[in-house]
Amino acid sequence: MEFKDQLHRVISLEGGSKRIISLVPSQTELLCDLGLQDALVGITKFCIHPKELRKKVTVIGGTKQIHLDKIKSLNPDIILCNKEENTKEIVEACEGICKVHVSDIYNLEDSLNLIAQYGALFNCQLKAEKIVETIKAEFNEFQDFVKDKPVVSVAYFIWKSPWMAAANHTFINYLLNINKFENIFGHLERYPEIEPNKLDTGRAPEFVLLSSEPFPFKEIHKNKSQEIFPKSKAILVDGEMFSWYGSRLMAAFKYFKTLRLNLHTQL
Structure with a gap:
């Protein structure tokens, strides 16, 4: 059968059992929630959900550096x-081994489309439809919750040394908008490096959101962020909720509701 991935590339895939390698943590979690854990033969070292998976499936490197020999052997x-x-370069190298599906996620529609594509690719349409329906219901409930909430200005940092923020044309920025968070770096592109000494402190956000990934911000980093934005309140947030698409979205909107209530008490 022929399928199209999210870059509109045509993939011809024979029916029957599949031996799957996933190079994306959030997609690995989705595959497991689709009941495809036994079909996984290779994952990255960052594929940490479900927790026991890396003990059972071969780790073939990271998301940016892979071991092609390991992949071929699988x-x-x-x-x-x-x-x-x-x-x-990774995609092209993998295409020399077998079929490659590439996702491209910017918003909720893209995420739901990916789930549906996996359902068709791996013959698990009913499970995919159930996940999609759950996410849609959670999203609609959150929209009702947040519609009357005030807009809150934020800066969302993903890295330290150098400081890097999430900006426009990212899935994180899309979810910030859904939360009615005004991203002060929304006029920039992707993940810009931020030079603290060049910031306009007069445009300080109400909250600085420090993500748990890819840089694992902890309590000790709050003080440093306060030096950058002395008038802002620093908050640690779950980066997986803001950047993991797929089945993680089933839990994300409840998390956003709790986060929003927490921020409201600190305004």
Whole structure:
């Protein structure tokens, strides 16, 4: 059968059992929630959900650096990549081994489309439809919750040394908008480096959101962020909720509701 990935590339895939390699943590979690854990033969070292998976499945490297010999030895039928997480060079190298599906996620529609694509690719449409329906219901409930909430200005940092923020044309920025968070770096592109000594402190956000990933911000980093934005309140947030698409979205909107209530008490 022929399928199209999210870059509109045509993939021909024979029916029957699949040997799957996933190079994206959030997609690995989705595969497991679709009941495909036993089909996984290779994952990255960052594929930490479900917790026991790395004890059972071969780790083939990270999202940016992979061991091609390991991948070849696993004889995969298909390798699952993402345009942002994996480099063009990785995708091209994997195409020399087997079929490659590339996702490209910017918003909720893209996420739901990916789930549906996996349902069709791996013959688990009913499970995919159930996940999609759950996410839609959670999203609609959150929209009702947040519609009368005030807009709150934020800066969302993903890295330290150098300081890097999430900006426009990212899934994180899309979810910030859904939360009615005004991203003060929303006029910039992707993940810009931020030079603290060049910031306009007069445009300080109400909250500085410090993500748990990819840099693992902790309590000790709050003080440093307060030096950058002395008039802002620093908050640690779950980066997986803001950047993991797929089945993680089933839990994300409840998390956003709790976060929003927490911020409201500190305004």
